[in-house]
Amino acid sequence: MGFFSKRMDKKLAVYQQELIQTHYQEVDNMYRQIRGWRHDYRNHIQTMKAYAAAEDWEAIRHYLDLLDEDLTTVDTVVKTGNPMADAILNSKISLARSKEIQVIADADIPVKLKSSEIDLCCIIGNLFDNAIEASLALPKEQRIIRIYMDMKGTQLYISFTNFTAGKKMKKEGNLFKSTKGEGHGLGLIRIDDIVKRLDGYINRNSEDGAFTTEILIPQV
Template sequence: MLSSLFWKILNIVTTTIEWYVFRFILGKVSSLKEDKLTLNISFTMLILVTTTLNFMNVSPNIKLSTGVVIGFIFYIFNYEVSILKSIVVCLIYWMLLLSFDSISAGIVLTINSISNVNKILNNNIFRLELIIISKLLLLSLIPIFKIFRLQVDIKKRDFIYVCIPIIANILSIIVIFGYAFEEGRNSFIENIVIFIVSSLLLLSNISLIIVIHNIIRDSKLRLENSMIKEKIDMQYNYYLKLQDNQMRIRKLYHDMKNHMICIENIYGNSDVTKNYIDSINLEINSCEPVFETGNMILDIILSEKKSICDKNNIEFFADINFLKCNFIDMIDVCSIFSNILDNAIEACNKIDDENIGKYIRIRGTIVKEFFILKVENSKANKIITKNNKVITDKKDSFLHGIGINSIKNSIEKYNGEVVADYSEDKFIMNIYIPLQ
């Protein structure tokens, strides 16, 4: 018979494992607040409160309710998380914890051919087997959550239909445990049935977590696509207005050139007249299009971005032949070029070192059956990559990553490909679009 001291030490160890795994999962699904001292103190308090309840032989249901509440408080207090997400994550964890206890009890009953379920509640070798199996299953969550991350918030519309099945699973496990440990139930066959039902519940819980993950991911994708479309529409409408204004300016430019010729013929070639007409012609010539790519919208985009570069002391060079790219919708032209150049301008503006020249060079040409676009810009900021993809270095990665996804979505519509390359002081984006 194992000593009472052994079981007390084991109680503390198992409680620490349970809360350590909980803390590990929270660190994977949410961002930690800066105060690590507070985290460690509150983590110690979790262990002390739970251990005290165990020593006091409090009802399992009360311990479960208390664990959920103090776990929720610990989560909210130490991590940057919404209330809805914290509730869902806590419920999922306790659902898994109960599932592991249930399946472990079934395993112990089966491998030891125990007919009386209450035997595993006593301080004996069977209970030790139960604890070891249960905690090993719990520790298996650590490598799983090293891969699986849930760095999104739970929306109000998702909360109800996510929480209801989780709560239903928790209550089902509690009912099964209550049924299993009810006095007079000593049948081995019944214990086998309980083991099978517990196993099915565990599989159900795993499936539920996968479904929840997919629901949240799909919800995020829908929101992201909606925002991408909204941003592209705004860009497109903006450049349509600029195109209309540009057409009026070009018409006025053509008319004014003719008016100047008439005025010069009427008033002769006096120096005063000539100087006046030359000054007006100089102003008119400044309205001539700076770029001639073969696409008026693209010309306007390049002109606008050049003016921004001029104001920010960024050297801007563009040479693009877009004549054979009429199959690309104007809305996608706006999305691709405006977002690429906005990102390049932003990277240049982050350069504080005067020894690093600010420049943007964009070249587009036809090579065989492809339109090839190369955009190169200087930079000083560190490039962040994840899963071989360049991501934004801004805090709100979701909103500010929309421009990158917008470029990618527009290019993929035409079976194109984006290849990014970078060094310490420059970033290069190559785009390949097959001609149709």
Template sequence: MLDTWEAEHQVLISQLEEQEKHALQTKVKVLEERYQEMLKSRKVVHDMKNHILALKNYDQEQNWPGLHEYLNELSNDMLEYNFHVWTGNHMLDMILNQKEKDAQNQNTVMQIDTEVFSTLPFTDREIISLFGNLLDNALEACEKINDKERWIKIKIKKKNLLLYIEIANALEEMPKQIQKEFVSNKKDNGLHGYGMKNIQDIVKKYDGIFEYKVYEDHLIFMISIYNN
């Protein structure tokens, strides 16, 4: 019995470490992409190449505490350049800015309707997992559309003590569903399933409500969470 508990405990620790690693690597990727944009605009930050090399070195050595500390020091300086403040949360704003650029690159109209919040209930890792997965799924769905408008609408609002998140996107075709769970058409559909499960786990952690509605030509995800 004890051996079984220890095995399950090790699996849980490994899963948490993998999620933390993925969150940090995502943050490195976003910062590196922002640096490339800065180069294109001819507004080069001194020593930025050395910063990118340092980030990659932390990643290769799997020095996650060191990487996390370095990212925190570097992020604020980079975010000052051509950075739209959507919510006041640096991590969430970074995700929204990057996904908006991704949408532009694939000819998808992205509308963002939000406000600045004093606090949000999520950690940086949870923000990356929650919004990263939802928006990546929306971008993937729009990319499949060939003969009609591609669009994504994001609404993040607070009413009284309730945080309301709504993400809607156009669809080329109705998604496959089995027992109310989405089935991916991607080859790595196991990973896609983990993405949806991570979203649901985060919402459940904060005693929130996760709902979705599927229409003929669009899909809406709705999340309601208590946020004091």
């Protein structure tokens, strides 16, 4: 193994560790919000009981509206059937919403995966981060990320599509030329390394106004 190859492997290892830590913090923050809301649940009930005793129905309606708005910020939007996928998807959806990016997700994992959940976390996290980054270059009303996940026979199928600014990007090998810096490029390499190690398939397609990544990961 040459010097440059070792250097790249070291960079990837550091990047992977930083990425996992970032994802962990995002997921932990989301569940801290949920736990906080549950902790306050009894207080909310007591408050509404007091309003009901006073027959202050307008106050109850207003209080319920506030609770509904608060709960929406921590709601579990996607339920795939896989806890790791749920955690990373919902934390990233929350992050996208905070940046005024619309996310349309249809994700279902009806079987127990054979592949590592850490690998799944890295793939989904990188795909989502890249889609969010690209979306921020667009006006708010055009920021949309579409996600689809399901089993196709014995393979897990993952598809991410985001709208992009500008024209079709040029492809260099299996990757498209990136102007987003080293972190973005390492993320793409990391995805490719995982898919290759799992004997999977990856396809990237850039068209005017949209970028799609499709991945198949065998589960047998």
